[in-house]
Amino acid sequence: MSSANHGEEKHRTRLPAAQFCGSEFSMWSVLKQGIGTELSKITMPVVFNEPLSFLQRVTEYLEYAWLLDKACAEEDPVDRMQYVMAFAVSGLASNWERLGKPFNPLLGETYELRRDGYRIVAEQVCHHPPVSAFHAEADQWFFHGSIQPRLKFWGKSVEIQPKGTLTLELLRHGEAYTWSNVNCCVHNLISGQLWMEQYGTMEILNHVTGHKGVLTFKTGGGGGAARDLHRVEGFICDKDKRRMRFLYGRWTELLCSTDVTSYEEYKAANPAMFGREDLRKKSGEESRGGSASGLSSRKMFSKFNSITSSFRISIDPEAAFEPEEAAVHEEDEDGRGQIPRTSSCYSVEIPNSNTLWEVMPRPEQSSQYYHFTSFALGLNEKNPEALEDLAPTDSRLRPDIRLLEEGDIEGASNEKTRLEEKQRDTRKTRKKKYKDEWKSRWFEQGTNAFTHHSDWLYSGRYWDRNYTDLEQIF
Template sequence: MEVTADGQCKYRTSLPVAQFSRGDFSLWSVLKNCVGKELSKIAMPVVFNEPLSFLQRMLEYLEYAHLLRMASEQTDPVARMEYIAAFAVSALASNWERLGKPFNPLLGETFELERPEFRAVCEQVSHHPPVSAFHADSQHFVFHGSVHPKIKFCGKSVEFQPKGHVTVELPRWGEAYTWSNVNCCVHNVIVGKLWIEQYGVMEVLCHGGAGLRANLTFKPAGFQNRDLHRVDGFIVDPSKKKLKFLYGKWTEFIKSADAGAHEAWARGRDERETPAHTPKKVLAKFNSFKQGALRSMSMQDSDEPDNSDDVPKPDETYNIDIPGSTTLWEAKPRPTNSSQYYQFTEFAMSLNELERDMKGQLCPTDSRLRPDVRMLEQGDIDGAAAEKTRLEEKQRTTRKSMKKATDGWQPRWFSQGTNPYTKQEDWLYNGGYWDRNYQHLKDIDIF
């Protein structure tokens, strides 16, 4: 990182070494004996990793943290929900084309990140099952939660289920917003080119204030890829009255339109697309059946291998542009060299950067200090594989010794408790991390 003359932080825009080619390695050769199994418990060859720990990947949620600040600045509760919902969608944008698997965090591993908009810390609080907890704050918002991912091989695809809730608090308004992220699926793991799809329903709930909610649907690709990447839904009040229509693509943008404007646009579209000789009731039933069938086909895997060798491309002839819409979020263009560096965004490029003055104050359990991740970033594949194996074996030995100990092991920065908004079990930040009192902690390499 460099500091420019005007005081702005300038982070690196590439990695030390370009990505190692995976062309000679078959993901199918690893997964063929893992159908239906939980992949977080399977040791994967390092060539399928990207040089980030899952803790670092998790904080990519915050790439567009300015949307949370903008939400806090709105006096209209509907406008606040618009920006919160846009942030919830934007957090998934970096997943597109990211086909490398992040390294599984070690028990007790931490990662911190400071940016002008926030400061954040996360910790691996459990190894089996794997649970990662995070907490970020600023003068405008608090963002926290925990993720216990489930990764399954389903025959011709790998599905990532990010179990757990995330919470945003806006102290200025006495409001909190909660939601769970949708599933992510990597297709064509047997044959063909890998590609990513996100699908499911995301419900953003506002606790306190006006009691609004946003119901967003991430759509499967559908017929002729008409709905590839698309997400849409409504902001509704407690009486379920539709207030705003949100729409866009989780890879590109989110817009907002008045519910009335959307209704008029949809009515005009139906009139343009409906053949004059087709009764509208019959057509509506057919469309409902067709969409249900397409969703079922997209979300279920057959036992037959997928013979498609092409990455789907969106149907550009099908565009939604509602008059009077407001753009809430647009994804930043990826660096021109992104394909050489694991399809990283500019934000992701900076996450493992070990700055010159950082070692003296960095927590010794920080992800940046992991030798296997560092070696992969530097292009030492054999060294990364050896270190990954060594750390995994040490982790197993540590777990065995902890089982014999009377007090066991406890996370340092988070504790289990009840989320005051969801009323469900969660991991809550203990505080104290930024006091920089780390003398009692062991280095991540010998933990």
């Protein structure tokens, strides 16, 4: 199953209908239920959604799967690690400007994708809490994991915590790598221009050689730290904690690598670029709101009651971040929300660097289609090849997602409600008849052989195409 044909497959370049904009409705009536809680427990209007299931969104980790082939081809474990780290960062790049919420998968929903020499299957294996499991395979590697996304509303922002472990196995080298993704935050949800950031520390461990890659995703919220928005940097260390390589870049654009000596010389010549961690941490906490902002629940309610009950969903593509501008905060017209403007985090490329990964440009009309990447635009294609031998539980067959993609907001909303009610009724019947003993078809709970923690593991057989006795969830 070779991946050598990267870039040769052709897929659609636009959706059937452009993203719906300009709807006015009461945001507060929906969100007031969710301050400090998980939004997965709240029914959200379909206008908040993008026309993809979360299972389809999971497959976007593999947009740059060719990086795994590069890792497999390297003989040095440090070189393999740097491409694995580039792959981990690249899997987050499609999140940029994607402010629509993917549809929550129904219990037992699946999604499969065969592209560029690999294949992946994902299944919704648990509903409360929501857990999505996936397994991807190619000739030279396996990539698998389970994700339990948690969304919390903090009054002026939404925080997305992608709980779960990702595991990569490089078969030729007999190596396994594990890591977890960092958090994401969408700001100015109620007022001002929406913007997002990803922040935290990502640790990637090679369980065979002991090498560890540690990447810090800088926060861009508040004060001078705005210059760090999207900035990523870190080191590869060996099992004795000696620094072997320095990696840097921006998760929205690229990741580069250089030797430690070149990094240290550059750092000495450009001290202003480094050494401000306390300021970044403090400003990031203030930016994300919630308890860190010092707002009490009473003050938060008072603030919301003073805001108009109608909220216009619109994303201005001209108000996007401008990489060449100096780092400042710019307020929107009524002064309620601040939009960080970013500059390059390095005035010049660090000497002796090589670019490991660079983001693919998005389609020209991406802003009209939910800011989808070219990869994302093809995930819900309904063509004979995509539908061949497809499981009846596949996300492509969901009517609510299909109707939203086609621009039928009312129809999508009605179908979304119908499917949610059908799922609740099925669960009640199952609980009454079988004591709610639902079992996932393609995954089972077990122990991750490398982390020794509980995980959802692929049980095989999906590609045998035996779909008898599958529940009719749509």
